[in-house]
Amino acid sequence: MKPFIKETCRSEKFDCKKKEESYTQVFEESYTQVFEDPSIVLIKNFLSDEECNKLIEISKNNLKPSMICIGKDKVAVHPTRTSKTSVIDIGKYEFADQIGRRACDVLKVDYSYLETIQVVCYEIGQLFKPHYDYFPKERIEFEKSQRTDTFFIYLNEDFTDGETEFKKLDFKIRGNKGDALWWRNAPGGLGNEDDRLLHAGLPPSYGQKWGCNILIRDQAYIPKKKH
Numbered sequence: 001m002k003p004f005i006k007e008t009c010r011s012e013k014f015d016c017k018k019k020e021e022s023y024t025q026v027f028e029e030s031y032t033q034v035f036e037d038p039s040i041v042l043i044k045n046f047l048s049d050e051e052c053n054k055l056i057e058i059s060k061n062n063l064k065p066s067m068i069c070i071g072k073d074k075v076a077v078h079p080t081r082t083s084k085t086s087v088i089d090i091g092k093y094e095f096a097d098q099i100g101r102r103a104c105d106v107l108k109v110d111y112s113y114l115e116t117i118q119v120v121c122y123e124i125g126q127l128f129k130p131h132y133d134y135f136p137k138e139r140i141e142f143e144k145s146q147r148t149d150t151f152f153i154y155l156n157e158d159f160t161d162g163e164t165e166f167k168k169l170d171f172k173i174r175g176n177k178g179d180a181l182w183w184r185n186a187p188g189g190l191g192n193e194d195d196r197l198l199h200a201g202l203p204p205s206y207g208q209k210w211g212c213n214i215l216i217r218d219q220a221y222i223p224k225k226k227h
């Protein structure tokens, strides 16, 4: 498989010089183009087993009903998304901060483009119905930027079914523990939204499904103030 990137390391926090060779090599061998157009890439072992376990561990006691964006400026719990979510405080956990940097490194974008990191947990039958990760036009004024890319990381394997499904592409996939599925919602940013990337989180029929969403914006992300 032809690698997509030569360098993966550009953030100040990684010791680039020391790790460049091994880190880059792992990544180049790990990229599998699972869908050609639009591009969907499976990055094997994007997270180590230890990182997956830690993300689950710090999320377990912090799960809240998942929300979806509604209209111009609202979020709400909604029957189209029945999982639970834990928002990871990357200021508190250095390992999570490094995971975010890793995603930015893949895209060669500044770390400030990283949105929140969210861990999701689906119990049997819970799901996220078909949706887009990019914002509709009417929401951009509120959000201040568009979501260009999604990395959905599979944090465990001990569940049945629960694939990620791209309805319009007639394609579904499920990675192994630590694998990231990377797709481009709006490559190049606002105005380039790709409506072929309608996708769903299918429900597990056995066990719990744990995943992690890393979303990247087309410019620096400005977190919303808490009320």
Ligand SMILES: O=C(O)CCC(=O)C(=O)O
Residues within 6 Å of the ligand: 120, 128, 133, 152, 162, 163, 164, 165, 199, 200, 201, 202, 211, 213
């Ligand atoms: O659960 C999945 O497989 C995909 C999750 C997803 O689409 C999302 O959280 O936006």
